[in-house]
Amino acid sequence: MTTTHEVWVFAFDGVRLLDVSAPLEVFSTAGSGYRVRVCTPHGWGVRTSCGLRIGADRAAGEVAVADTLIVPGAVDVERCVTVAPEVAALAARAGRVASVCTGAFALAAAGLLAGRRAATHWEHAGELARRYPAVEVCPDAIHVRDGEVWSSAGVTAGIDLCLALVEADRGPEAARAVARDLVVFLQRPGGQSQFSAASRTPPTGHPVVRPLLDAVAADPAADHSAAALARRAGMSARHLARLFREQVGATPAGYVERVRVEAARMLLEGGASVTGAAARSGLGSDESLRRAFARHFGVTPSAYLARFRTTSSPEAAPGPPATSYS
Numbered sequence: 001m002t003t004t005h006e007v008w009v010f011a012f013d014g015v016r017l018l019d020v021s022a023p024l025e026v027f028s029t030a031g032s033g034y035r036v037r038v039c040t041p042h043g044w045g046v047r048t049s050c051g052l053r054i055g056a057d058r059a060a061g062e063v064a065v066a067d068t069l070i071v072p073g074a075v076d077v078e079r080c081v082t083v084a085p086e087v088a089a090l091a092a093r094a095g096r097v098a099s100v101c102t103g104a105f106a107l108a109a110a111g112l113l114a115g116r117r118a119a120t121h122w123e124h125a126g127e128l129a130r131r132y133p134a135v136e137v138c139p140d141a142i143h144v145r146d147g148e149v150w151s152s153a154g155v156t157a158g159i160d161l162c163l164a165l166v167e168a169d170r171g172p173e174a175a176r177a178v179a180r181d182l183v184v185f186l187q188r189p190g191g192q193s194q195f196s197a198a199s200r201t202p203p204t205g206h207p208v209v210r211p212l213l214d215a216v217a218a219d220p221a222a223d224h225s226a227a228a229l230a231r232r233a234g235m236s237a238r239h240l241a242r243l244f245r246e247q248v249g250a251t252p253a254g255y256v257e258r259v260r261v262e263a264a265r266m267l268l269e270g271g272a273s274v275t276g277a278a279a280r281s282g283l284g285s286d287e288s289l290r291r292a293f294a295r296h297f298g299v300t301p302s303a304y305l306a307r308f309r310t311t312s313s314p315e316a317a318p319g320p321p322a323t324s325y326s
Contacts, residue, residue: 005169007036008066010090011056014079017048018155019072019100026162029178030170039063041086049075060086068165069094072158073102077124084109098150098165100158107151108132116146121154140298159184204247208233208240213248216256220263221282224256256282261292268305277301 007027011020020038027034040046043059069090074080080102088110091097099107104120105128107113114134119125125139138144143152143161152161159182167175204210212233216224229252230237237252244252264281272280278289286301293301 005034005067007068009070012083013046014074022158023070023162030166066094069097071099071103077102077105080105081109096148101154104151118151119144206247209247220260274301
C-alpha cells in the first residue's frame, strides 16, 4: 500500500476486550501501512466486559474517514444493538465494515446486513437469524465477506477476520507473516461446529422417542440401527423415522451418528486415540470416524485432537503445527 490505511475500532461499554485487542494486534503487526485507532461513542474511555478500561483516540462523531471500520461485540447483545446509530454513522464514512462476534448485531440493527450473508458467534447465530430475517446467517462460518461488509464468529475469530483483511489488502505473504508472528493459524481448518456441542437435540417428552434417545445417549456403541430402534419402539422403521423427524429434526440414523460423534469428540478430548475413540463411540473404524468428523466438524479427528485434547494428556500437541501457516 502506498498510502496509510486508516483502521478504526469502535469500542463501547461492555465490549469484549479480545474483540478490540485482536484487530489492534493484527493490523499493528502488519506494519506501518496501517494506522489503527480506537473510537468510542463520546470520546472517553470505556470499560470492557472483563472490567479493564481502555482509552479512546477520538469520539465516533469526530472520525472523518475510516478505510476499515471494525465493530466488536459484547456478551450482552443488547449493548451491541444500542450502539447501532453510531455504527451506521461511522459506516457511512467507511470504505469497508467488519464485525467481530456479536458485533454483527450492531451491523444488523444499523441495516448494514440486510440482504447479505453474515457470521456471528455460534451460540447467537439462531437469535441473529430470528431478529433479522433479511440477514442470511452462516452459523458455521469463521468469517464471511459479502461485498465490503465482513463479519466473523466469536472472539478469537476476530484474528482470522483481520488476517483475511490483511490478505485482501497486501496478499497472502503479508498475512502469513502476521500469522507467524502471532503464532496462529492463517486459515484455521473447519468451521464453528467444532467449538459447539455436536449433538444438540430439541427436548422432547414423546413416550416413544424419549426412551430411545436416552438409550442411545447411555450407550452410543450399542446396536442402534433403524431396525433395532424400530423393534424396541414396537413400530415400523418408516413410522419411527417420521416420529424422529417430527420430534428431533433428524432421522434415527442421523441422530445416532450425532451422538456417536459427540461421544468420540469427548473421548478424544479426554486423551483417547483415534482408534480407541472410534471403537468406544460405536463409529467402528478410524475411517468411519474420519468421515463422520468431516461431515460434522469439517476437520479430521487428528486435527481436532491436536487442538482440543486436554493438556494433561501425555500425547497432547504443544501448539499449531508449522504447516498451519502455509
